[in-house]
Amino acid sequence: MRVPVHSRTLVELQTALELVPDSNIYCLAFMANNRKCDEILGDPVRVRRGVLIKIANEMTRNGPSIASDRPLGELLDDLAATLICKKKKHRLLKNGVQCVQVVHVAEILRARLDRFEEARNTSRKIEAHIRSRISAGRQGKGRAISSDESDGRSSENEGHSDNNSNDDELSERDDESTAALAYRSRDIPHQQSAAKTGQHSSKSVEKTPNRIQQRASGSGRHRYQSDESDASTPGTPVSRLFSTGRSKSSAATVPTKGPSSSSSRSFLHKQRNETPTKQRRARDATDVESRSDADYVDEEGDSDGSASSSPSASSSPSTSHSKAVKHEDSESEAAATEDDEPPTPTIAFEASKSGPSTANDILRVMLSTIQKGSHSYVYCFSIPDAKGFLKIGYAGINEVQKMARETGLPIPHSQYNKRARLWERLVEQRKRCKLDMQFEFAVYMPSAAHKMERLIHATLRAHNKTVTKCINPKCKTQHEEWFKVSLRDARYTVDEWKKFSKLMPFKTNGHLIEQWYDYARDHLRKDTFAEMSGEVWFDKEWKRTVAQAGKDRRQQKRHEARMEKVRMEQLEKEVEQAEEGVEQAEEDLDEKRRLVEKAELHTAKVKLRNAREEMSWAEKKLGEKKRQLEEKKKRRTTLG
Structure with a gap:
């Protein structure tokens, strides 16, 4: 059964995790040299999509229910298992200790979601201020007359230039500025905004001055004239992936002027020149190092003593203008995050x-x-x-x-x-x-x-x-x-x-x-x-007892080693004696073999002599019989 999930929500989640469909997805595991595998993954596509659907439903909490009570961490572990190829042998080492690849890849995915969430909150904050300015402008419609349009247009240009510097400062605070830009809608033509403004002006509502028409941070420039025009806009500058309702606006204001930042523009220029693969490697390496708080020890219990590092976004430089925005936006931020998930409670x-x-x-x-x-x-x-x-x-x-x-x-x-x-x-x-x-x-x-x-x-x-x-x-x-x-x-x-x-x-x-x-x-x-008391017993009595027991154990081991050495020497002597007995037995056996051979030879000689004597006696008997035969022949001749 296919789980019904909004296609746009799934695409936004895939983009946040940098798993864009219809593109190459690389293996996130590390090799023995602590470098990424970057092997192109194929199967299992259906398994990966099913896990993404479950994660989307788990995070949105406003779609159809799914038959899964597993927490988000386990779902990220399942997704991490599908992002590790089986073609190569992966072996990630941290301080000489092999780490679990599934947990490591899950941390990378969680870091990407955190970057997306930070960019989303930044966009939502700016959107809330823009809406509050629009509401304030509509309330003061009596003061907005047509004679101020020329002044408003010049102020609009000034506001755009000031917002450019504001965008640069926000990009310095967020290393993953492109993540926020990916979820903002495209530019709305000025003619379309003017047409919508005309529709509202037909309802006996005077035109809002142009100085109030601000734009969101980033490259996409959105003009918001009213709540109705914002609702009719096909693309909103804030992603609705993890929110259950529209954020509320407040009466907080945003400064229209701020210092420009050339360093942020050079940073963005450098980021555009880098390849996506290099950017992804740098981000993942930074996030994993900042999120890994555990360093292991050896068998002797010597700690590495490494401390966790803060996320890269929090370590970015913050200008005076961004601090002013943060200070003046506290009321709007509270209203914008009212419908979100409850914050982590205070530790007690x-x-x-x-x-x-x-x-x-x-x-x-x-x-x-x-x-x-x-x-x-x-x-x-x-x-x-x-x-x-x-x-x-x-x-x-x-x-x-x-x-x-x-x-x-x-x-x-x-x-x-x-x-x-x-x-x-x-x-x-x-x-x-x-x-x-x-x-x-x-x-x-x-x-x-x-x-x-x-x-x-x-x-x-x-x-x-x-x-x-x-x-x-x-x-x-x-x-x-x-x-x-x-x-x-x-x-x-x-x-x-x-x-x-x-x-x-x-x-x-x-x-x-x-x-x-x-x-x-x-x-x-x-x-x-x-x-x-237990404290005195442990510090004095028990510590002394264990030390003495350790000393006795070492002495006993040394005594056992000496006794073992004596037993080994005695055993070696017994082995030598046994070897000498074997050699003597072998010599006796050889002597007996020689005697047997000699006896056999003597017996053969005696038999040979006896055989010769018998043969000689037989020859004599044969000669005697031949003589007797000749004598009988002579007698017969004489008588005949």
């Missing part, structure tokens, strides 16, 4: 009702059996709008493997999967909590990462670090991973528990090994730390 936190953890509380957490979580990462996120609040959690390895299976990504080694999960968790938290989270650090836990997370939370409560819950109205989950703590103290606590994780304190069945089980059980039974 409330303290947890549970008091500070004691040493016994931490020991009870340690004694509990773990049900999930092996080696993994403990991460730390922050929010720029809430200074001093940090979110500390862990990324499960099972979720990493599930994510790898769903995305079809290769699994070269487990460490890559955990690093990829950190990025997935950051994106997931941003979508679910509607908060602009930033990555701070991640520490690798060799054993029981989930239990280490719980112990870290209990330790921070022991240090009187207020546990807070996010009460963002858009966030349905009541988090208990937020702490009011400095980044230095949080990293110190995580590193100390990493030392405990290195000792491999848990068995494969989830229970503590005997050493740590006896330690926690005995101290709880004797109530050794009843008068000691």
